[in-house]
Amino acid sequence: MNQFEYELAPNVENAVASGRSNGAVFLAGGTNLIDLMKGNLVRPTRLVDINRLPGLDRIEFLPDGGVRIGALVRNSDLAHDPKFARDFPAVAEALLSGASPQLRNAATVAGNVMQRTRCPYFYDAASACNKREPGAGCEARGGHSRLQAILGWSAHCIATHPSDFSVPLVAFDAVVEIDGPQGRRDVALEDFYLLPGNTPERETILAPGELIVAIRLPAQAALFAGHARYLKIRDRTSYAFAVVSAAAGLRIEGDRIVEARLALGGVALKPWRARAAEACLMGRRAGREEFAEASMLALQEARPSGENEFKIELARRLVVRAFERTAIDNTARLSPLPASIVNLTEEIQR
């Protein structure tokens, strides 16, 4: 780990001012940053510790039914907040399916959104990576590509975004509140992330010094409370990143779907909102055939970036499963193995 200056920021204004300086990075939970620094993959010259910023550790339920989550709320505290888990079950489930309990206790919600890809070539300082060193090349292409992107990738980068939390956030139109040198602004999380294109080193729309202060879920998101799930296919039952994942939500009136939401994780460098799939379910019955049709639309533009063609069919099947489980009323029910595929019959009985 390189040497750096450490500074404890007393308030947002000071943090933003310090964060502007060249080589400065914000430190919150540190679960990703310190790991990257130990690997010499990120070499900040200044750490601006934002852990004591006043007022950023609160979950505020808004009068209209939405929620404002302070940037420093820890992943486990949000997931285990009873009202939050009831109103936004897919988000709580996604949080609990990520990392380990120790990491979730330390990691903040804003840090979760800001975490870097786990592409093994990004994580290996000896490999060429356009994210770490623009123009260096991408060794992931033609390399071990099983877990790499199938949507939105470019010749310069085929990595995926690792966050589980961000997937339902994008499905349910979360907004990121940003403070910075030019003042405050709100950005939809879907637009917050950048696809790699020719500049994979640029990952988000944040400018130097800009700091996430909160994440908001709109009131509309809570309307899906009884029919919202996050499902995640992974190589181990627990403590593994997604091969593919899906956040799904349905609003059902009578026997008809009046609104559907779908976002995919593990498929691109950002959570992938599948609007064509959502649109095709409007006014339809919540049945397997309908979901299968939606799954084809969701992966319509997918193409393998290497030896990962299997992920396309896997993602389609996951979409069907996620909607099938979402169609069941899942009010106040959390799986013992969050986001895992368990036997559907058992799930109905639980």
Next chain:
Amino acid sequence: MNKSVNLSINGTRHAVTLDDPRVTLLDLLRERLDLTGTKKGCDRGQCGACTIILNGRRVNSCLTLAVSCGGAEILTIEGLAQGDVLHPVQAAFIEHDAFQCGFCTPGQIMSAVGLIMEGQAGDDEERIREGMSGNLCRCGAYAGITQAVRQAQARMNERERTGEAA
């Protein structure tokens, strides 16, 4: 650049002067305070051997900068027993043979203490395994660990119910 940090570790106050901001809580405990019960396995937040209780919650001490911990209350494996009386989780680990080489054991035990405090596991082996997934055991003592956590939790709940001192 010297920074002084006040910490309470296992109930004892420590005023620590750090001459380098890179010192992790794990290295501070092991190398500067001689509390070597907390183990360094991967040093990257993957194995859980360094698990401690920081301000009432289990965390990986290898990913925590000591300089960021001013005013913190820390509980390590050394602070668990009351004199010669083992903590219920320690006793259950022995009873269920929940270790072989023992290297991961302090982290397993601290993680189990954290899990029981969090109250999310219930009496459900699946939930216990999920709740302990941040701690790896290369000897593969998982079956014993699961049983030990389950029993310790049941005993601690029973003691709480009957008002007996832990």
